[in-house]
Each structure stands twice: as C-alpha cells, then as structure tokens.
Amino acid sequence: MTATVTRLPELDNASPELATTELASAAPANTLLTAGAITTSAALLAACGGGGGGSASSTPPSSTTPPPVVTTPITDAQASRFLAQASMGATRTEMSKVQSLGYAGWINAQMALPATTSRYAWLVAAGFNNITYKNSESGFDASNWKKLINSPDTLRQRVTLALSEITVAAIDGLIGGGWRSFAAATYLDLLESHAFGNYRDLLGQISTSAPMGEYLTFRGNVKYNPTTGAMPDENYAREIMQLFSIGLVMLNLDGTPQLANGQQVETYTLTDITGLARIFTGWDFDLQGKDTSTPDFLNRPMIQIASRHETGASTFLNTTIPAGLDGATSMNQALDWIFAHQNVAPFISKQLIQKLVTSNPSPAYVQRVATVFNNDGNGVKGNLSAVISAILLDTEARADVADASSTSFGKQREPILRFTTWARAYNANSPSDAWAIGDTTNPATKLGQSPLRSPTVFNFFRPGYVPPNSGISSASLVAPEFQLTNESSVVGYVNFMQNAVSNGIGDMKADYSSLLPLADNAQNLVNELNTVIAAGQISAANVTLIVNAITSMPSGTDPTRYNRIYAALTMVLAAPEFIVLK
Incomplete structure (x- = not known):
C-alpha cells in the first residue's frame, strides 16, 4: 500500500523527517503515515485503546451509614474528551462550563x-427563495x-x-419538486427540532415529511x-423497518441477536x-393551489389524497390495521x-452510542x-433527552480505561x-x-463526507462495517467510520485541513490569538493543542x-509564530490518537 506524502510548506525549515519519517517510525507496525496521519486499520486499531473521563468516586462503605459521595474535579483532558463525545468540538469556554457544572x-x-435560527429561515433571509434558485x-451547505460550527447548542447539533x-x-435524492436546498434544510430542521424529543414523535414527523416523501419515493404513492x-x-415501508426502527434481525435488550x-431470527419478510x-x-x-414557485410547500407536512389511499386491511409484523380507516389514522396505528x-x-440505542461514544x-x-429508551423513569418510551443523557453519563463513557492498549473501546472520528x-x-x-x-x-481533495450528502440511504458508513483483512476483523470488532477510510481520503483530509488551518476557507478563518503567546515554546503549544x-x-x-519539529522552526516574530501554530495544528489533526477517539 502506497500513497503520496503531502508536503507541509510550514515545515520546510523544520526537519521534515521529524514531521513524517520519525513519526512513522514511532508508529505501530504495518502503518502508513501520510503527513503524520496513520492510515491503516491496524494502526488506528492500535490507537483505539482506553480513554480518560471519570469524575466521581465513592469512599469505602461504612457499616452504619451510607458512604458519602466524593466528587473529584474534572480535569481539562476529561472535559475535552467528554465534549468530543457530546458536542461538535471542545473549546476552552465549554471545557470550563463542563468543569463548573x-x-x-x-x-x-x-x-x-x-x-437558533433554522436553516430554512437562513436560506430565506439570504434570498435563496428567489425563483432563480429553484x-x-x-445555500444549503x-x-x-x-x-455545526457556530451554534451555541452544540449538543443539539451533534x-x-x-x-x-x-x-x-x-440532498441529491430530493428531486421531486425542485428547491433541493430548502428540502434538505427542512429535513435537518425537523431532526433538530426533535433531537431531545420523543422518538415515536420523530418517526411520525419523518413519515409525513415532504423531503422524506421525495427521498424514499412514497410521495404520490397510490x-x-x-x-x-x-x-x-x-x-419507505422497507427502510422504516430496516433502518429507522427495528433492523433486520431480532435482538435481545442488550443488542445481541x-x-x-443457532440461526439469527429475521424481523420481517417481504410479505x-x-x-x-x-x-x-x-x-x-x-401544494395549496399547486404552487411550487416558492419552497414553502416543502416546509409543510404532506397531506392525504383520500382517493389514492388503500382503505383495505393491511397486515404486517403480526398485526392487522383494519379496513376503512383514513390515511392518517392507519399510519399512526402502524x-x-x-x-x-x-x-x-x-x-x-446502540447506533446512538456508536455515533457519540x-x-x-x-x-x-x-x-x-x-x-432507559424503554422507560425514562416516568413510564415514557423513546425519550431522547433521557437516552442521550444515559449514553453520555454511562460508566463506560465516563470511566477511565486503565489498559491503554485496549482494542475494544473507542471510535474513529468522522471527517465532519x-x-x-x-x-x-x-x-x-x-x-x-x-x-x-x-x-x-x-x-481526494476535501473531507470525503459532507452533511446530508450520503450516497445512499445506508449512510456514509454502516454501523456493522468491518474493514476486511484487518486487525479489526481479526478481533471481531466493527469500525463503521473506516468505510470512508482509504489512501485517497487520508491524503485528501490532510491537504484540506492544512489549507483550512493556514488560510481558512473563503472568509471563514480561525482565531489563533490564544495560541500566539504559546507559539515560541513548542512544548507549551503542543500541550495546549493536545489537551483541547x-x-x-x-x-x-x-x-x-x-515538539521537536516545531522547535526546529524559526520563532520570535508573529509570522513565524503563526507558521508554528499552523504546522503544530496540522500534525495534531493528523495524529492517530486524534483521529481515533478513545
């Protein structure tokens, strides 16, 4: 396996072997390093050991009184790790909030x-509802x-x-009525509005969503x-069962088949x-008058056309929805x-754990x-607020993992x-x-992933994906995000991030003022990046x-300090321990 090594201009005076060759030699066997990025399954698996995060412990029990709970301070690293699971990315401000709250x-x-302002409303305010954009x-991206980058409700966005x-x-499958930007925005707005709501309500909203009706082709179904x-x-009948609710095989409560x-039991059949x-x-x-000259119809739930609805009895999953019901009633019962x-x-629950932790x-x-999904403590099933809290506060998510060589815990961070x-x-x-x-x-040139641009209904990566002929498969593990990982995507990611770090994208630029005072001291700079x-x-x-690579670079002026920051950030963002979150 070979790849072209990305050149980092900022390291021209920084002993490039420190940025690539030596880092590669320190990596696990069977590892390919591209500008500091470990790319093979074996290497990233090796990086998939334990991770810190515990915040509380109890004193030994007393024979006469309940043990008092001793709350230990949350460290910077623990706060950052928590935010890596619970947000779109850690900041010093959010880390302080985690430590305080x-x-x-x-x-x-x-x-x-x-x-915050909906995507749909932002598109309207920006003028993308003009007929020329139909x-x-x-505007959608x-x-x-x-x-994803700017909203304060970072948990909701995650x-x-x-x-x-x-x-x-x-978005590429939203073609029925034009206005694809608005269709995609409407769908994400729907998911956002139910992110902390009830999963049954979400299923109902999705099932009358105009964008979903377009995408899974049941809009106009007769x-x-x-x-x-x-x-x-x-x-839609197939996918709501296979992907949105029950899956292909019967499960125990712990997610095992x-x-x-000796054979797995199927959940449903073609019948x-x-x-x-x-x-x-x-x-x-x-359409309210068959008007598609504006995108407003996409922001309204679909309606029933009674003459097109099947009023006979419908049997599935060992139940029968009786004949004679209107479309909305039969759908709600189903x-x-x-x-x-x-x-x-x-x-x-398992898929949400995989996405977050x-x-x-x-x-x-x-x-x-x-x-908790089945009962939030108040007899309610599907309470996503309770489910998300249970995922993020679980001992497996928060407890320190003593064995740093563990290969069973962790996940590759999605490119997004x-x-x-x-x-x-x-x-x-x-x-x-x-x-x-x-x-x-x-x-090859960007992230290899972009919001709501999955190539299929099966997402960018499947929850059960196993990289073939890898240490991951030998260990009987899954690694969903590895479905996006190959030589091209790794090189493309490093190049994209190097440019974004150094130059921004358009007028979107980062603020490195907090790093400038650290830049002349390579150890302090790298320690800060590593922590946050x-x-x-x-x-x-x-x-x-x-640190050795950065130390070899010129320093002492703001231009040289920025070059040090750019180089250090690029290498940290390509490090295997960043790409794989423990």
Missing part, C-alpha cells in the same frame, strides 16, 4: 438552550456548516448529525391498481413489507405498532441505555467532526455570514516528535 449539569444546560443547491445518519435522507396490477411503492437453532406499503399510500405535497416492537430500543459498546452498555473540532476550538467565523465551505464529499483538540490522548512519543 459537571457532566450532567452541562447536558441539562445544553438541552435548555433555545434553538433548480440549484445553492452554508446554512448547515453555520449551524445529536442532529447522529439522527441524520440513522434516519437518512440526502393504492393497488387491479386493472394494471401496479402495487404500492415499497421503498436472538438465535433459533410484511408489502402489507406495510399499503399504509403509506395517498400522501403528497401540500407507527404505534412498529414503535412498540422490542427491537426499537436496542437497535436505535464508541463503535463497540458492551452488551451491558447497550442494555442500560435501551432500558474532525473539521468542526478544529473550527470550534479556535472560534472559526465567517464575518460575511457566507460560510463558503461548500460540499466536502470529495475524498485531542483530549490529551496523543502519546508522549508522538508529542515529542511534534
């Missing part, structure tokens, strides 16, 4: 924040990057991103035609899909039945979260999250409000290599 207090404060995607990768729609033999479209005679498809007939845009399925809690949660972790980690850490801002980052899906960006997880050996 505690983990639970910070989560509660975040959930109490009001939502057949373009203009900017409206979303602004949210959960919205996670939900968008479970209940997938993608009942069986006995003359032509045409059957209802089965696309149920077995019968179930056919029966459920009858429910999703009759839905169409609420969704209630799906939501009541025992798989929903473990299926959705670790790719391979223990069955016990999944069961604890799924238990690597980018926003840098942008948030150093207050990247677009003074013109243009946020001209654009579509970053090209793996990588939660203190970069190994001592790799820290030393980066």
Whole structure:
C-alpha cells in the first residue's frame, strides 16, 4: 500500500523527517503515515485503546451509614474528551462550563438552550427563495456548516448529525419538486427540532415529511391498481423497518441477536413489507393551489389524497390495521405498532452510542441505555433527552480505561467532526455570514463526507462495517467510520485541513490569538493543542516528535509564530490518537 506524502510548506525549515519519517517510525507496525496521519486499520486499531473521563468516586462503605459521595474535579483532558463525545468540538469556554457544572449539569444546560435560527429561515433571509434558485443547491451547505460550527447548542447539533445518519435522507435524492436546498434544510430542521424529543414523535414527523416523501419515493404513492396490477411503492415501508426502527434481525435488550437453532431470527419478510406499503399510500405535497414557485410547500407536512389511499386491511409484523380507516389514522396505528416492537430500543440505542461514544459498546452498555429508551423513569418510551443523557453519563463513557492498549473501546472520528473540532476550538467565523465551505464529499481533495450528502440511504458508513483483512476483523470488532477510510481520503483530509488551518476557507478563518503567546515554546503549544483538540490522548512519543519539529522552526516574530501554530495544528489533526477517539 502506497500513497503520496503531502508536503507541509510550514515545515520546510523544520526537519521534515521529524514531521513524517520519525513519526512513522514511532508508529505501530504495518502503518502508513501520510503527513503524520496513520492510515491503516491496524494502526488506528492500535490507537483505539482506553480513554480518560471519570469524575466521581465513592469512599469505602461504612457499616452504619451510607458512604458519602466524593466528587473529584474534572480535569481539562476529561472535559475535552467528554465534549468530543457530546458536542461538535471542545473549546476552552465549554471545557470550563463542563468543569463548573459537571457532566450532567452541562447536558441539562445544553438541552435548555433555545434553538437558533433554522436553516430554512437562513436560506430565506439570504434570498435563496428567489425563483432563480429553484433548480440549484445553492445555500444549503452554508446554512448547515453555520449551524455545526457556530451554534451555541452544540449538543443539539451533534445529536442532529447522529439522527441524520440513522434516519437518512440526502440532498441529491430530493428531486421531486425542485428547491433541493430548502428540502434538505427542512429535513435537518425537523431532526433538530426533535433531537431531545420523543422518538415515536420523530418517526411520525419523518413519515409525513415532504423531503422524506421525495427521498424514499412514497410521495404520490397510490393504492393497488387491479386493472394494471401496479402495487404500492415499497421503498419507505422497507427502510422504516430496516433502518429507522427495528433492523433486520431480532435482538435481545442488550443488542445481541436472538438465535433459533443457532440461526439469527429475521424481523420481517417481504410479505410484511408489502402489507406495510399499503399504509403509506395517498400522501403528497401540500401544494395549496399547486404552487411550487416558492419552497414553502416543502416546509409543510404532506397531506392525504383520500382517493389514492388503500382503505383495505393491511397486515404486517403480526398485526392487522383494519379496513376503512383514513390515511392518517392507519399510519399512526402502524407507527404505534412498529414503535412498540422490542427491537426499537436496542437497535436505535446502540447506533446512538456508536455515533457519540464508541463503535463497540458492551452488551451491558447497550442494555442500560435501551432500558432507559424503554422507560425514562416516568413510564415514557423513546425519550431522547433521557437516552442521550444515559449514553453520555454511562460508566463506560465516563470511566477511565486503565489498559491503554485496549482494542475494544473507542471510535474513529468522522471527517465532519474532525473539521468542526478544529473550527470550534479556535472560534472559526465567517464575518460575511457566507460560510463558503461548500460540499466536502470529495475524498481526494476535501473531507470525503459532507452533511446530508450520503450516497445512499445506508449512510456514509454502516454501523456493522468491518474493514476486511484487518486487525479489526481479526478481533471481531466493527469500525463503521473506516468505510470512508482509504489512501485517497487520508491524503485528501490532510491537504484540506492544512489549507483550512493556514488560510481558512473563503472568509471563514480561525482565531489563533490564544495560541500566539504559546507559539515560541513548542512544548507549551503542543500541550495546549493536545489537551483541547485531542483530549490529551496523543502519546508522549508522538508529542515529542511534534515538539521537536516545531522547535526546529524559526520563532520570535508573529509570522513565524503563526507558521508554528499552523504546522503544530496540522500534525495534531493528523495524529492517530486524534483521529481515533478513545
């Protein structure tokens, strides 16, 4: 396996072998280093050991009185690691809030924040609802990057991103009525508005969403035609079961498959899909006079066209929705039945854990979260606020992992999250409000991933993906984000980040004023970057290599200090211990 090594101009006077060759020699065997980035599965697996984060312990129990709880201070590294799981990226300000409020207090404060201006409203304010934009995607990427990088409700944005990768729609598939930017923005706004709500309510909103109706082709779906033999479209019926609710196989509460005679038990059959498809007939845009000259219809739920709806009985998943019901009633009864399925809690809980904390949660972790999904303590199923809190506060998420060589805990950071980690850490801002980052899906030149631009309904990466012929597969682990990882994407990422760090993107630039006083002292500079960006997880050996590289660079003036900052940031953002969060 070979790759072209990216050149870092800032290191021309910094002993380049320290930035690449020596860092590579310090990396695990079978490792390819590209501008400091470890790229093979084996290397990133080796980086997938434990991680810090515990904040509380108890005194030994007394025989007569309950033990008092001794709360230990949250360290900078622990606060940063928590924010790597719970936000779009750590900042010194948010780290201080975590330390002051505690983990639970910070989560509660975040959930109490009001939502910021919607993507849809931003597009309107920017004038993208002019008819000249009807057949373009203009403005969408900017409206979303602004949210991910700049919104104070960073937990809500992180959960919205996670939900968008479970209940997938993608802008390139939103083609039915034009105004794709608004369709995509509307869908993300919907997910954001329900990020801390109830999952059953979210399923209901998705199932009447005009963008989802377009994307999974049940908008305009009609009942069986006995003359032509045409059957209802089965696309949404299949995906709402397979991807949005119960999955393909029966699960125990801990997420492990149920077995019968040694074989996994399927959750549904083609007959179930056919029966459920009858429910999703009759839905169409609420055009209010067939007017598509503005995008407003995309921001309204779909409506029922009674003559197109199947009014006969519909049987699926061992239940029958009776004949004679209107479309809305039959759909709600069907969704209630799906939501009541025992798989929903473990299926959705495990995926949320994978998106936020670790790719391979223990069955016990999944069961604890799924238990909260089934009952938030007040008898309510599907309370996402309770579920998110349970995920982030669980002992597996917060406890220190003693064995740093562990290969079972951790996750590769998605490219989007690597980018926003840098942008948030150093207050990247677009003074013109243009946020001209654009579509970053090209793996050779950009991130290889961009919000709501998944190539399929199966997301950018599947939750059960296993890199073939890798140490990960040998260890019987999964590594979802590795589905995006190859030579091209690694080189493209480093090049993209190097340019973003040094030059910004358009008028969006980072503010390094907090780093300037540290730049003449390489050790202090790298220590700060390691703490805020990588939660203190970069190994001592790799820290030393980066420090030596920076030390060899000129210093003493602001231009040389900035060059040191650019080089140090690029190497930290390419370090294996940053790319894989423990």
